[in-house]
Amino acid sequence: MxxxxxxxxxxxxxxxxxxxxxxxxxxxxxxxxxxxxxxxxxxxxxxxxxxxxxxxxxxxxxxxxxxxxxxxxxxxxxxxxxxxxxxxxxxxxxxxxxxxxxxxxxxxxxxxxxxxxxxxxxxxxxxxxxxxxxxxxLDESITTNKTETIEISTDTDAASQYVTIDDIATLASAKNDNLYFNVRDEHQYLDNITTTVSSHNLGLNLRTMDPSDAGFGVHSGSVTIDACYDYDCVYPIKGSPVSYNINYNVNYEASVPDGSVILNTTKLSTLNHNVLEAEYIDNADIVVMTSSTPDNAVYIYDTKNNTSQKIPLTRPATSLAVDNISAAAKIAVGHDALVTVINYDNITPSASDVITLASTSHVYDLAIKGDYVWISPYQGQWVNIETIEISTNSIVKASSSLRHRSLLKIHPTGEYLYTMTTDTSPRDIAKTDLSDPLHPVELYDSPYHGDYNIGADFWYSNNGQYIYTKSGTSFRATEDRNTDMTYAGTLPLMVEDDSNWISYYDISHIESSNDNTQLVLIDDPASGTLRYIDSGTIQQTHLFTLENTEVDTVKYRTNPLYAFYNNSNQLFIISVSNLDTGEQYSLLQVQ
CATH class of the missing domain: 2.60.40.10 (Immunoglobulins)
Known part of the structure; x- marks a missing residue:
């Protein structure tokens, strides 16, 4: 065979x-x-x-x-x-x-x-x-159709936008779907850049950075496109790559929201530092701010005497709390494994006592009252509240558990600590008893589980009867467990309608007037507006914008960050303007 x-x-x-x-x-x-x-x-x-x-x-x-x-x-x-x-x-x-x-x-x-x-x-x-x-x-080739710089323009108050640039290059190929395109983005303010092919024309789709983040001015960069036979672009076609210079122009003239009125303010101070967090101590009438630039420090502004005091910090600040319960004006600043306590001297600010306390936690948030500081750590999943007795610098871990990265805020009565989780879904609010300050005990959490959107921050009404959350959802704060942390309505939110979808801005800060008749809302992301809300009807009564910040004849939008009422019911605002040279923070007083 x-x-x-x-x-x-x-x-x-x-x-x-x-x-x-x-x-x-x-x-x-x-x-x-x-x-x-x-x-x-x-x-x-x-x-x-x-x-x-x-x-x-x-x-x-x-x-x-x-x-x-x-x-x-x-x-x-x-x-x-x-x-x-x-x-x-x-x-x-x-x-x-x-x-x-x-x-x-x-x-x-x-x-x-x-x-x-x-x-x-x-x-x-x-x-x-x-x-x-x-x-x-090899007949395949790419030829650029744009040799001049591509200009993309927007205003500082506009949102990030998607841009299509058609016909930037011509392709000579029998089968364009056999080609691969790789985009090399060398522009800091553009992302999500992709190519489109229609017949023999190549186009670009891209997204711009939020103008408020980019800041005023002309932001230049380039985009390079490799046109190749293979996915890894080892074999480019003729004419590849093609490059384009793109200017992202952020104009400083900001539009004014419909129905808004310029709020009459006086600039008390142009701050020579940034602002990480800010709080107000009522009994001392001082604004307290933490900063990382030009250095790590606490800045205290006396609203009565228009004076300021700088207190250096040994480490970067991770959180800030003030004592609005005790007679003493105490400030607590969280750090990594450290807490700085400042006993502010209202008579001689330069004589304020600064104490450094050891902590076993990388402090995420903290609260202070009298001789005690309570700490929520960054790590650990389910942890115990860390209590530091200031006078002895002794540390005690509470027996009840707390979710790491929880927010801590002392109720205006000083008797309770309300906490809010920030990294769980859904988020939750809980109440902790401070009658034994060294050994705080969680009493109970809210009766809801995802029924309401509560955002990742909260504030109290001045009388302590309500809890307002970042998402606008409000809850009661009572002594009765049956009504404590129960739903009490939703604050009106700013609406963005771009004809494709409607979105609602969260709230970045809420301040309650001393007589509990009015709330001041600052929206997030910064829209350059403050809104006044009637506390009884929880309906918006006024929409304000801040006067533009003018530098060398150029006007920049002024965005509010924090608002505080003093004991005389005067409203103070911390603001920021994104200049082409960097951020400028200011302290304003409403007239």
Whole structure:
């Protein structure tokens, strides 16, 4: 029985010689085609087959294979198929044209028929050399249509926008869907950049940074596009890459929200520092601010005497709390494994006592009353409230648990600590008893579980009867568990309607007037507005904007950050303007 074994010889063939007298017994190899002339384009994969015949006169097993021996390989893979008892074909699959390269390329394939697997003894006529030439034409190219700088303009009060730039380049390709495009973004203020192809035109889709984050001015950068045959862009097409200079122009003229009125304010101070957090101590009439620039410090502004005091900090501030319960004006600043307590001297501010207390926590939030500081840590999942007794610098861990990264705020009565989780879904509010300040005990949490959106911050009404959350949802604060932390309505939120969808701004700060008749709301993200809300009806009564900050005849929008009423019911505002030279913070008084 005759037998042909098909093998592939894809590496160097060792010890192969041609057919000799030992194999002249009439078993022979015949191939009618010994040369091929082929052509290919950039993306095409060319295939070809060459028939062969084995004129076999005995029952010997014949081994068949092929080997590309050209100096520049252009074949991707080869297969040998038996089509009849004594015949078959050699199938050649060539690399795509872009991998071969443009021009005329040549190679040779040697076809073997042997008596043994290692081809030490070949039949007559073996090997047959097949000379192959491949002419490759790479027609694919990209040509830029825009040599001038691309301008994208917006106003400082606008939102981030999606921009489409059509026809930035022309593609010459029979099949554009066979091409790959890679965007190299070298522009700090643009992201989500993708390409679009329509017919032979290339376009760009991109998103701009929020103008208030970018700041006023011309923000320059570039975008480079690689057009390639392959995903990794090892093989670019002609004309690739193409680059474009893009200016993102943020104009300083801000529009005024419909229905808003300029609030009449007096600038008390242009602050020479940034503001991380701010609080107000009622009995001392001082604004307390933490800062990281130009250095780590607490800044205290006396609203009665229009004086300020700077107290350096040894570490960056992570949180701020003030004592509005005790007679003493105490300030607590959280750090990593440290708490700074300031006993503010209202008569001689420079004589204020500064105490540094050790902590076992990286402080996320804290509260202070009298001789005690309570701490919520950054890490630990479910943890215990850490209590520090200031006079002894002793640390006690409460027995009841607390979720790490919870917010802590002492109720205006001073008897309770309300806490809010920030990293759970849904968020929750809980009440903790402070009757034994060294060992606070959680009494219970709210009766709801995801029924209302409560945001990730909260504030009290001045009389302590209500809790207002960042999302506008309000709850009662009572001594009766049946009514404590129960729903009490929703504050009106600022609405953004861009005709595609409606979104609601969260609230970044709430201040309650001393007579509990009015709330001042500052919206997040900063919209440049303050809103007055009637505390009884929880309906908006006024919408205000702040007067623009003018520097060298250029006007910048003034965004409110914090608002505080003093004991005389005067309203003070901490604001920020994003100048082209950086942020400028100010302290304002409403007239």
């Amino acid at each position: 005759k037998k042909i074994v098909l093998i592939m010889l894809c590496t160097t063939l060792y010890g192969c010689g041609g057919g000799d007298d030992e194999t002249s017994n009439s078993t022979s190899l015949s191939m009618p085609i010994t040369s091929l002339s082929l052509s290919s384009n950039g993306t095409e994969s060319v295939y070809s087959t060459i028939p062969f015949t084995i004129n076999q006169k005995d029952n010997s097993t014949i081994y068949i294979g092929a080997l590309e021996t050209g100096s520049t390989p252009i074949i991707q893979y080869m297969n040998v198929y038996q089509t009849a008892e004594n015949s078959g074909e050699l199938s050649l699959s060539f690399e795509q044209g872009y991998k071969i390269g443009e021009g005329l390329k040549t190679t040779t394939v040697d076809f073997y028929a042997c008596y043994d697997e290692n081809c030490q003894s070949q039949i007559e006529g073996s090997p047959v050399s097949i000379n192959i030439s491949m002419s490759v034409t």
